[in-house]
Amino acid sequence: MRRVEQVIDDYIAEYELTGESDSGADVTHTPTEFEQYLIKDAIMGLIASSDWQAALSQPAPQNFLKERA
Numbered sequence: 001m002r003r004v005e006q007v008i009d010d011y012i013a014e015y016e017l018t019g020e021s022d023s024g025a026d027v028t029h030t031p032t033e034f035e036q037y038l039i040k041d042a043i044m045g046l047i048a049s050s051d052w053q054a055a056l057s058q059p060a061p062q063n064f065l066k067e068r069a
Contacts, residue, residue: 012036
């Protein structure tokens with residue numbers, strides 16, 4: 001789990017939210033230290049959940065790749 005946590009930490013350290021405002025302007029937001037903590041807590045909670053583990057153990061639908069193309 002330590003390697004997974006390091007990957008998450010590295011990702012969050014570089015993470016920047018990008019999107020578009022209601023008026024159509026490009027917007028970005030770099031999370032604060034507290035927001036980074038919340039993001040990490042959410043990710044760690046998700047990957048530790050039994051529902052997530054069960055979802056990962058399910059095979060991909062046969063048409064999964066066709067749907068993504």
